[in-house]
Amino acid sequence: MISVLVVDDSAMMRRFLTQIFERAGDFKVRTARNGEVALELLGEASYDVVTLDINMPGxxxxxxxxxxxxxxxxxxxxxxxxxxxxxxATLEALELGAVDYIAKPGGTVSHNMQEVEEELLNKVRTAAAAKPRFRSLDIHPTPAEAAPQKASEDLGAGSEREAEGLILVGVSTGGPSSLETLLAGLSPQQQWPVLIAQHMPATFTGVLAQRLNGLCALPVMEVTKPTPLLAGRVYMAQGDKDIEVRRRAGRLMAVPQPQDAERPWHPSADRMVESALEVFAPQQLIGLLLTGMGDDGARAMQNLQAAGGRTLAESEESCVVYGMPRALVEAGGADQVLPIEAIPAQLKRWLLSSA
Structure with missing residues (x-):
């Protein structure tokens, strides 16, 4: 049995969540009406997982x-x-160490939580086996503090050089923290742009792109329309859609696409990599598979490696959930397996060898 502590100031939400867990049959549930009560209960007994509301009084x-x-x-x-x-607020929570999140489909008090019942149960079961990691929010520069750093790198309007190659990143649970570490270690002078498929709703990917843009030296943007792929920039696929690499009117573009219903994860890392292989030579591509549950990206990156491209998987020691990278490693499709802190240096070595 998985022991769960449900923390929410709404009695109705506590009842909805408790009913979902009890119907599943493999959960033991206790509830707390606010943060203070939750901390008291956690001081008295241990729990496998806590579900925690963000907006609570006090x-x-x-x-x-x-x-x-x-x-x-x-x-x-x-x-x-x-x-x-x-x-x-959710992204800040992930930075603080939360394993994952569930978006209420109907606002603060959702009467239709059954719409996300399966997702909730899957994420809580996965969280029970995940590794929480604490990070203090005050270690990061604010967007205003990061602006001089960008200016000192003389980014200006950014390079207008078309991409000579492409770094493709697939990531899910635990992604925001890993992406920050990855991007903070890369230089704006690098020749290859970065295209990211992070499993998130559209409301979240735009905010995440803005946050990363304020924290990292590289300019980061969400792709909401066909967008040229230029050197030294980072492009995040819009949530609830897929992303493809295409050549249009002679230009390399990142192009949002409606979800492929046959694929379970969106934005789909597999679809992103498959499309890039249709445009670039394999030697012009580097695939990264970072923390997350499931196996999205593993098949396409295995094919990328077999064709002569380079691939890298985040190691279990730094993953919140060692699912997607594990699938690539077990398939024999990873050239390197490294903790997230070591990945930027390896990318730099590969990029220098490709120059």
Whole structure:
């Protein structure tokens, strides 16, 4: 049995969530009406997973999460609204160490949680086996503080050189933290742009791109329309869609596409890599598969490696969930397996050898 502590100030939401877990049959549930009560209960007993509402009176979800991660670390799944404000708070929670999140389909008090019942159960089961990792939010520069760094790199309007190659990144659970570490280690002078397929709703990918743009030296943007792929830039696929690499009117473009219903994960890393192989020679591509549950990207990156491209998987030691990288490693499709902190240096070595 998986022991779950449900923390929400709404009695109705506590009842909805409890009913979902009890119907599943493999959960033991206890509830808390606010952050203070949750911390008391965590001090008395251990739980496999905590589901934590973000918006609560008194001690809010982020404050409660920071106490959990420093005092009684355990896997936490945030429950948030699908608003821009909710998305920003959720990303901050992931930075603090939350394993994953569930977006309420109907606002703060959702009467239709059954719409996300399967997703909720899958994410909580996965979280029970995940490794929580605490990170203090105050270690990061604000967008205003990061602006001089960008200016000092003389980015200006950015390079207008077309991509000579492409770095393709597939990532899911635990992605925001890993992406920050990856991008912070890359130089704006690099020749190859980065295209990212992060499994997230559209409300979240736009906020994540803005956040990463403020924290990293590389310019980061969400791809909401056909966009030229230029050197030294980072492109994030829009959530709830897929992304393809195409050549249009002689230009290399990242092109949003409607979801392929036959693929379970979106934006699809497999589809992204497959499309890139139709445009670039394999030697012009580097595939990265980072933390996340499932196996999205493994098949396409295995094919990329077999064709002569280079591939890299994040190692288990730094993954929140060692699912997607594991699938690539077990298929024999990873040239390198490294913790996230070591990946930027390896990319630089590969890029220098390709110059």
């Amino acid at each position: 001690m809010d979800g982020l404050t409660c999460l920071s106490h959990i991660m420093t005092e009684t670390p355990c896997p936490v799944v945030m429950v948030s609204s699908l608003t821009e404000k909710g998305a920003l």
